[in-house]
Amino acid sequence: MSKVRCQITTSLDGYVAGPNQSRENPLGEGGEHLHDWAVPTKTFRALHGEQRGGETGINDDVLREALDNVGATILGRNMFGPVRGPWGRDPWHGWWGDDPPFNHPVFVLTHHPRDPLSMQGGTTFYFVTDGIESALEQAREAAGGKDVTIGGGASAVQQYLAAGLLDELDIHVAPVLLGGGERLFDKLGARKVRLESVRVLAGAGVAHLKYRVVK
């Protein structure tokens, strides 16, 4: 059966974004350094339209593997954009411009209905208002046997983890202390989540920790 995976970068103190996130600074203060390990890789560059150059090696391998065999992505609303409340007349089209780096269906968790939004490169954003289980069901269907990835933010990951719906967690720990911001692990509630370490890899400037959720 296809898996529900999450791959996400945190600071050493556990934040996926620094303090004072804003439209101009979506990763918060200092948060831009979280992805210093990923940005120079061949895979990252290719995903953002730069087909030549880029680093190969462990970081590139890990990123390529994380993106491989993914047929659909689920995003929390804040991960899709900074807008709150109803979508309005001139709605936000995502952080990523006309050609978002997904190239498959993306399901955005929101309380506010909106028609699907088709972008270039095969990315269509679907807006799901009836909860995380429904979003997962739709994403599985759309993924056609491939895996589904929870693309963040922290709140979406927490909800899927707490609901026992996540199979695999791939955490890239950047050697950065942000001192505040949005923590990956928070509000897990009383549910006991059991993990099994799958592997630990030393990338350049990052530790890749992969876990399987024990059901």
Next chain:
Amino acid sequence: MSKVRCQITTSLDGYVAGPNQSRENPLGEGGEHLHDWAVPTKTFRALHGEQRGGETGINDDVLREALDNVGATILGRNMFGPVRGPWGRDPWHGWWGDDPPFNHPVFVLTHHPRDPLSMQGGTTFYFVTDGIESALEQAREAAGGKDVTIGGGASAVQQYLAAGLLDELDIHVAPVLLGGGERLFDKLGARKVRLESVRVLAGAGVAHLKYRVVK
């Protein structure tokens, strides 16, 4: 020059102890699993008086290295014991019984003066009431050229890190989610701490992440 080091185990969600710590349960709920990687090692057993047996390998190597060349330890008061306020007439002698696993001078940060307490095996607890800098000065002196280790808890580590007094941080990440308790990284304040990854090692059931603090 001798270094100021810290080696500490955290859960994947960043806790050094689980929720509801008590005298009976000093590591809090679930916290006893944090050290599952260390307890079976040859080095841990030897430190606790069991000279035979024990696992060798990466976990044992890392633990032995962490304890090697350490001449003095600094502990926060909660790490020394559960007692709060003045020490009283029948004072607490530490969590570790008559022969604590330090075998060198240990400086306990406290607001309440107390005479030094000599235990078996070369451990003497000194109670320092005039702050973290003074404790470090005394510990350096006592270490006689060897390194000083900050033995925890989280608050002591945070204070030394925030004051720019820590040189090296060796974090053992256990594949456990505690969901609450005492976070290693908290209250760092506005000070920007810069880290450099020294190494990442995959132990059995634990990831060893070692960082140098960039001064």
